[in-house]
Amino acid sequence: MDIYTANEQRHESIPCRRCGNSGLFLPLVSLGLWHNFGHADSRPAFSKMLFHAFDRGVTHFDLANNYGPPPGAAEENLGRVLREGLARYRDELVISTKAGYPMWPGPHGSGGGRKHLVASIDQSLKRTGLEYVDVFYSHRPDPGTPLEETVEALADIVRRGKAIHAGISNYEPERAKRAIDLLREAGAPCVAHQARYSMFARTPEQALLETLAREGVGMVAFSPLAQGLLTDRYLNGIPEGSRASRGNFLQPGQVTPEYLARARRLNAIAAERGQSLAGMALAWLLKNPGVTSVLTGASSTGQIDENLKALQHLDFSPVELAAIDEALA
Numbered sequence: 296m297d298i299y300t301a302n303e304q305r306h307e308s309i310p311c312r313r314c315g316n317s318g319l320f321l322p323l324v325s326l327g328l329w330h331n332f333g334h335a336d337s338r339p340a341f342s343k344m345l346f347h348a349f350d351r352g353v354t355h356f357d358l359a360n361n362y363g364p365p366p367g368a369a370e371e372n373l374g375r376v377l378r379e380g381l382a383r384y385r386d387e388l389v390i391s392t393k394a395g396y397p398m399w400p401g402p403h404g405s406g407g408g409r410k411h412l413v414a415s416i417d418q419s420l421k422r423t424g425l426e427y428v429d430v431f432y433s434h435r436p437d438p439g440t441p442l443e444e445t446v447e448a449l450a451d452i453v454r455r456g457k458a459i460h461a462g463i464s465n466y467e468p469e470r471a472k473r474a475i476d477l478l479r480e481a482g483a484p485c486v487a488h489q490a491r492y493s494m495f496a497r498t499p500e501q502a503l504l505e506t507l508a509r510e511g512v513g514m515v516a517f518s519p520l521a522q523g524l525l526t527d528r529y530l531n532g533i534p535e536g537s538r539a540s541r542g543n544f545l546q547p548g549q550v551t552p553e554y555l556a557r558a559r560r561l562n563a564i565a566a567e568r569g570q571s572l573a574g575m576a577l578a579w580l581l582k583n584p585g586v587t588s589v590l591t592g593a594s595s596t597g598q599i600d601e602n603l604k605a606l607q608h609l610d611f612s613p614v615e616l617a618a619i620d621e622a623l624a
């Protein structure tokens with residue numbers, strides 16, 4: 296097989312934002328490997344998606360130890376694509392991974408304990424074949440373990456050069472603030488917080504966005520398309536092969552008449568802006584400069600291209616914003 300050579304214009308199409316007040320930059324649109332990068336998925340298809348994304352300027356790929364199926368498969372598959380040629384561009388890539396959800400049997404197979412985090416980063420490096428990741432996240436808070444222990448493990452992983460930066464995910468604002476303070480004291484400042492944020496999931500607007508902006512920490516918005524609900528994927532039924540058809544985290548039962556009415560209202564607003572619903576949903580998040588990157592998923596190169604079109608129209612008039620709020624009410 297020919298070794299991959301990247302498009303020379305790759306850095307010209309997507310602007311990057313600084314992650315909080317750190318020296319790390321993320322493209323406005325990033326790609327996550329939660330779905331579609333497991334061992335049952337098509338290897339040519341996911342190689343193509345990663346090469347295509349990078350060619351278009353998507354320089355940030357997000358993983359977790361448990362992404363698959365089976366858990367670990369997405370990291371192994373990224374490792375394969377790196378060996379197919381992407382590794383030549385390692386210094387341009389921002390690769391993140393996480394630990395905290397169940398990964399192996401026994402009490403140390405999940406959580407925020409030092410043993411879980413330290414063992415997990417070693418496993419992730421082995422699976423991907425990387426010498427280091429760019430961001431290593433505590434994937435979720437662990438109320439049973441002292442936050443100091445979680446933070447000290449993250450800081451140690453950074454000090455040992457296994458990750459360049461530390462991050463947190465799914466932490467509620469108060470705990471996030473404490474973790475950010477402790478990481479700063481430990482000399483491994485928190486660069487990013489990953490949180491679920493979309494038109495359909497607006498909890499971060501209550502306090503988290505403000506906390507992160509104040510603390511100079513980047514906000515990476517995951518599931519920005521509500522797993523496909525904020526696209527035209529389900530407007531005319533549940534297509535075969537879609538995430539909802541597989542009942543994999545997105546259930547067919549979520550495609551209700553109420554959802555469809557709302558999505559159709561949003562789709563009409565997007566059409567008036569000359570955008571797809573997916574494009575508008577991503578632009579709507581990125582209008583906030585505190586959102587460093589929208590962390591999308593995709594099952595085809597066409598979806599990646601569609602989502603990058605969001606960048607062509609990022610501004611909203613007050614009338615459009617009011618219409619969106621009304622459609623969501």
Ligand SMILES: NC(=O)c1ccc[n+]([C@@H]2O[C@H](COP(=O)([O-])OP(=O)(O)OC[C@H]3O[C@@H](n4cnc5c(N)ncnc54)[C@H](OP(=O)(O)O)[C@@H]3O)[C@@H](O)[C@H]2O)c1
Binds near residue numbers: 597
């Ligand atoms: N930190 C955390 O706890 C956490 C949790 C969840 C996710 N994440 C991260 O966030 C990433 C993204 O999450 P997500 O996959 O839920 O994101 P998403 O962007 O909300 O949903 C992606 C899915 O939407 C559909 N889609 C995407 N673009 C489309 C388009 N233009 N038109 C029609 N359908 C489209 C595809 O579904 P089909 O497969 O049906 O085509 C795709 O797999 C993950 O990979 C992971 O890295 C982090």
